[in-house]
Amino acid sequence: MPINLSKGSYKKKYIPAALLSPGLIIITVGFFIPVIMLFIISFYQGVPGSGLIVEEFTTANYARFVDAYYMEVLFRTFKIAVYTTILSLLLGYPVAMVLAKSTGRVKSILLAIVLTPLLTNVVARTLGLMIVLGRHGPINQMLDAIGLPRVNFIPGELGIVIGLTQVFMPYMILSISSVLANIDFSLEEAARDLGSSKLGAFWKVIFPLSMPGIVAGSLFVFLLSFSSYVTPRLLGGGKVMVMTMLIYQQAMQLLNWPFAAAVAVILLIVSIGLVTVYTKATASSKLGDNAVFGGFQKAGLWQEISRKFADWRYDAMNAVSRAADVISEKVPLVVLLKYPFIFGGKFLIRTWQLIIIIFIIVPLPLVILSSFNATSMITFPPTGFSFKWYTGIFERMEYVRSFMLSLRLALLCVVISVTTGTLAALALARYNFWGREIVRSLFLSPLMLPAVIVGIALLRFLVIFGWVATFQGILLAHLVLTTAYVVRTVSSSLVGFDSSLEEAARDLGASAFYTFRKVTLPLIKPGIIVAAIFAFIVSFDETTVSIFITGGRTITLPVRIFSQLEYGLDPTVTAISSLLILMAAIALLVIAKVFGLEKFSIR
Amino acid sequence: MYMVEVQNVSKSYGQVLAVDNVTLEVKTGELLGLLGPSGCGKTTLLRILAGFLTPDKGVVLMDGKDVTYLPPEKRPTSLVFQNYALFPHLSVFDNIAFGLKIKKLPMKEIRKEVHDILEIVGLLGTENRSIRQLSGGQQQRIALARALVMKPSVLLLDEPLCNLDAKLRVETRLHIQKIQKAVGITSIFVTHDQEEALSISDRIAIMNKGNLVQVGTPEEVYSKPNSKFAADFIGKSNILSGSVEPDGKSGGIFKLASGKVIKVASDITAGGSSSLVVRPEHITIHEEAPEETGQNVMPCWIEHITYLGEVTYYRIVLESKEVLLVSEYGTTASKRLIGDKVYISWPPTAGLVIMDN
Numbered sequence: 024m025p026i027n028l029s030k031g032s033y034k035k036k037y038i039p040a041a042l043l044s045p046g047l048i049i050i051t052v053g054f055f056i057p058v059i060m061l062f063i064i065s066f067y068q069g070v071p072g073s074g075l076i077v078e079e080f081t082t083a084n085y086a087r088f089v090d091a092y093y094m095e096v097l098f099r100t101f102k103i104a105v106y107t108t109i110l111s112l113l114l115g116y117p118v119a120m121v122l123a124k125s126t127g128r129v130k131s132i133l134l135a136i137v138l139t140p141l142l143t144n145v146v147a148r149t150l151g152l153m154i155v156l157g158r159h160g161p162i163n164q165m166l167d168a169i170g171l172p173r174v175n176f177i178p179g180e181l182g183i184v185i186g187l188t189q190v191f192m193p194y195m196i197l198s199i200s201s202v203l204a205n206i207d208f209s210l211e212e213a214a215r216d217l218g219s220s221k222l223g224a225f226w227k228v229i230f231p232l233s234m235p236g237i238v239a240g241s242l243f244v245f246l247l248s249f250s251s252y253v254t255p256r257l258l259g260g261g262k263v264m265v266m267t268m269l270i271y272q273q274a275m276q277l278l279n280w281p282f283a284a285a286v287a288v289i290l291l292i293v294s295i296g297l298v299t300v301y302t303k304a305t306a307s308s309k310l311g312d313n314a315v316f317g318g319f320q321k322a323g324l325w326q327e328i329s330r331k332f333a334d335w336r337y338d339a340m341n342a343v344s345r346a347a348d349v350i351s352e353k354v355p356l357v358v359l360l361k362y363p364f365i366f367g368g369k370f371l372i373r374t375w376q377l378i379i380i381i382f383i384i385v386p387l388p389l390v391i392l393s394s395f396n397a398t399s400m401i402t403f404p405p406t407g408f409s410f411k412w413y414t415g416i417f418e419r420m421e422y423v424r425s426f427m428l429s430l431r432l433a434l435l436c437v438v439i440s441v442t443t444g445t446l447a448a449l450a451l452a453r454y455n456f457w458g459r460e461i462v463r464s465l466f467l468s469p470l471m472l473p474a475v476i477v478g479i480a481l482l483r484f485l486v487i488f489g490w491v492a493t494f495q496g497i498l499l500a501h502l503v504l505t506t507a508y509v510v511r512t513v514s515s516s517l518v519g520f521d522s523s524l525e526e527a528a529r530d531l532g533a534s535a536f537y538t539f540r541k542v543t544l545p546l547i548k549p550g551i552i553v554a555a556i557f558a559f560i561v562s563f564d565e566t567t568v569s570i571f572i573t574g575g576r577t578i579t580l581p582v583r584i585f586s587q588l589e590y591g592l593d594p595t596v597t598a599i600s601s602l603l604i605l606m607a608a609i610a611l612l613v614i615a616k617v618f619g620l621e622k623f624s625i626r
Numbered sequence: 627m628y629m630v631e632v633q634n635v636s637k638s639y640g641q642v643l644a645v646d647n648v649t650l651e652v653k654t655g656e657l658l659g660l661l662g663p664s665g666c667g668k669t670t671l672l673r674i675l676a677g678f679l680t681p682d683k684g685v686v687l688m689d690g691k692d693v694t695y696l697p698p699e700k701r702p703t704s705l706v707f708q709n710y711a712l713f714p715h716l717s718v719f720d721n722i723a724f725g726l727k728i729k730k731l732p733m734k735e736i737r738k739e740v741h742d743i744l745e746i747v748g749l750l751g752t753e754n755r756s757i758r759q760l761s762g763g764q765q766q767r768i769a770l771a772r773a774l775v776m777k778p779s780v781l782l783l784d785e786p787l788c789n790l791d792a793k794l795r796v797e798t799r800l801h802i803q804k805i806q807k808a809v810g811i812t813s814i815f816v817t818h819d820q821e822e823a824l825s826i827s828d829r830i831a832i833m834n835k836g837n838l839v840q841v842g843t844p845e846e847v848y849s850k851p852n853s854k855f856a857a858d859f860i861g862k863s864n865i866l867s868g869s870v871e872p873d874g875k876s877g878g879i880f881k882l883a884s885g886k887v888i889k890v891a892s893d894i895t896a897g898g899s900s901s902l903v904v905r906p907e908h909i910t911i912h913e914e915a916p917e918e919t920g921q922n923v924m925p926c927w928i929e930h931i932t933y934l935g936e937v938t939y940y941r942i943v944l945e946s947k948e949v950l951l952v953s954e955y956g957t958t959a960s961k962r963l964i965g966d967k968v969y970i971s972w973p974p975t976a977g978l979v980i981m982d983n
Binding site for chain 1: 676678698711714724729734737
């Protein structure tokens with residue numbers, strides 16, 4: 024049989040384009056164009072209160088931001104994000120250590136505890152936090168019980184930081200534990216063998232080696248909390264102004280879209296800038312370590328000086344620590360002070376780890392507990408048992424309508440995005456074409472960009488077609504996000520795919536399509552199932568983007584309960600939230616069965 | 627004088643007895659090869675010596691002091707890990723200086739010590755390299771340097787050569803032996819490679835299923851294996867089952883299961899069922915029947931030939947169906963073919979009888 028080279032190369036170009044195009048159309052129309060438009064609009068002049076836009080180039084919106092009030096908003100947002108990151112690191116690291124070291128059943132339970140909140144709707148989780156941190160919540164009751172004054176966590180910045188930590192800490196834990204789990208255990212043994220104590224081996228070997236996990240986790244948590252909307256809005260009671268609230272206020276209440284667009288662009292630039300600085304700084308501090316003993320590419324003199332300095336520093340520290348040794352030998356008191364920590368250390372750490380693990384999960388059971396409360400006040404502990412808030416859902420038609428809308432959206436999203444996303448993932452994994460990496464990042468970019476920015480960009484875009492607060496408008500928005508998730512999940516299941524299996528099938532006489540159906544598809548099926556679950560959950564739970572583009576009679580369920588919570592706690596919302604938590608738990612169980620929790624990746 | 631004394635040490639993991647009542651002494655300055663198949667308990671024993679495991683029973687003495695319950699950081703041992711366990715975030719210098727800094731030596735001394743040890747392992751000038759910039763063989767030597775710089779009383783090596791390719795393994799083996807002799811440090815070298823153990827060790831301790839099978843010099847364990855296992859594990863052996871029968875003048879007689887009779891050394895006395903061990907190199911092949919001079923001579927045919935260059939292995943089958951391995955050294959290409967009828971012979975003294983128990 025003659026080999027037709029030209030036909031082959033024609034096919035090679037044509038196939039990836041065909042596979043990619045459905046997904047690319049969704050991403051381009053629903054994301055890329057709106058974001059570009061948002062950027063352009065930020066340079067136009069808005070007429071406050073009218074929603075009108077004067078299409079003339081101006082930098083006035085950016086100039087306006089340089090103002091004490093807005094700068095304070097930016098600084099406050101930054102501060103909250105930094106505190107959240109630090110708190111997540113301090114609380115999350117010990118849990119990451121347990122997670123990395125545990126095996127079997129304990130590991131599964133821990134993973135379930137860490138992952139369930141991630142799959143739960145953010146409004147439902149924040150409701151849990153409102154109950155935990157509330158004036159009559161369990162924490163304040165405990166403070167009461169031990170005779171300490173109550174603390175007003177919410178509304179306020181303290182509550183927001185604690186809340187964001189609870190919401191985003193799982194990302195920190197998973198990043199660090201995945202790095203810790205890959206550290207060769209014999210390195211710790213080598214340190215012990217060379218004379219380190221257990222604690223010394225941790226600080227000198229394990230901790231420095233876990234730096235990549237700390238950096239990645241910190242970036243995650245920082246970016247997510249810097250650009251989150253729902254949690255600060257609800258825990259701040261609308262009184263703590265952060266960047267995302269400013270964007271919402273300018274776009275939705277003051278109808279000054281160009282200024283809102285400018286604030287969104289600033290949010291984006293500041294977060295990208297900070298990430299860059301942070302990554303550079305952590306990278307160069309590592310380089311600095313090398314420089315201590317003469318770094319390789321450093322100039323001779325500088326090398327000499329830095330070496331001398333490092334030597335001097337070591338000797339100075341050495342003298343101090345030897346003096347401390349001498350003192351602790353001579354003065355038994357110092358030794359006595361040390362001993363309780365040595366013996367109680369393990370117990371203290373275990374208790375600390377347990378408290379944090381409880382902190383991660385406790386808002387969810389509390390929501391469920393409250394949903395069976397007999398009184399309409401949300402009290403802790405509950406006063407009586409009742410199903411009336413569940414039956415009450417059906418008496419409020421707006422909730423039923425919202426539920427039906429969210430369900431239709433989620434099911435459609437699963438069907439469409441699993442198809443388009445899987446095709447795109449296959450094209451990205453199987454074919455080498457020009458611009459492949461650009462296309463890949465285009466597909467994944469809706470996951471990188473803050474939801475608030477996607478929301479305001481889409482709002483402005485949908486206005487043009489009159490698609491705001493319509494089914495098709497929300498569907499487009501959700502498809503952008505769900506397609507990105509599907510591409511990511513299916514891609515990761517294709518990474519470990521041994522392509523020689525496909526070659527074997529072809530060698531045995533199977534056609535390309537037969538090979539796909541009988542070899543490729545069955546092997547990536549677990550990935551596709553998990554992608555479908557993700558698509559359903561992401562669409563059904565989507566809140567922040569939807570807040571911008573729903574309205575009137577077309578309001579999705581999470582937005583409905585969010586708006587309700589803006590006015591205060593409502594027992595019907597606890598019942599709905601409980602159902603959302605149940606849905607997350609079921610999704611997790613299915614993922615665990617199909618995929619195994621260990622393989623579940625957050626990236 | 628013994629540097630290390632292991633007395634009646636046992637260790638089990640659940641139901642599995644990994645080390646079973648082992649008693650072993652290591653002389654000061656000696657290199658002991660701890661040899662056995664994987665899962666024989668040699669690594670467990672090494673980890674007990676390093677302090678990463680505590681024995682269920684028994685005592686470990688080092689330099690006369692009981693160290694059974696000392697944590698690894700308090701022991702006078704240094705371990706060279708199988709995968710080297712070099713700290714990937716530290717430079718070569720910092721890896722070697724790691725333990726010295728914990729000892730709180732002044733920096734001036736640390737620099738000198740690191741310099742000296744790098745000179746010994748032949749890697750001066752690599753101080754500022756990162757571990758990833760080193761080849762496998764270099765990493766191996768840095769791991770050795772990091773252990774030696776601590777001036778331990780006992781150097782423990784856990785299969786240190788198994789991650790190197792065959793040629794480098796031989797080279798590094800000689801290097802380790804040279805350094806060990808130069809420093810004069812008591813060393814215990816775990817390996818599953820009998821050639822490695824034979825070539826490098828002053829004495830070899832053979833382990834099997836958690837038990838210490840035999841301890842002796844390489845020459846002893848090769849020429850006088852005390853068990854079927856030792857005979858089979860070290861070198862190539864022909865092991866034939868049968869029993870010893872007394873014969874008045876011409877020395878002992880070994881009777882195979884097939885009824886065939888083989889002459890063995892006269893001082894071997896009668897006993898129950900036992901095994902006869904004959905090394906392949908002690909058997910000679912003849913084209914014509916040789917004259918009977920008190921040797922074992924038997925007709926046979928060649929079943930298989932393996933040509934390995936410096937040595938050729940023949941698998942031959944006796945008339946009584948026993949299969950034997952014969953080796954022939956020399957560069958001349960063999961004229962023999964599979965199926966050829968030949969004769970083999972070996973002196974009675976070449977046969978070693980091991981009682982079964």
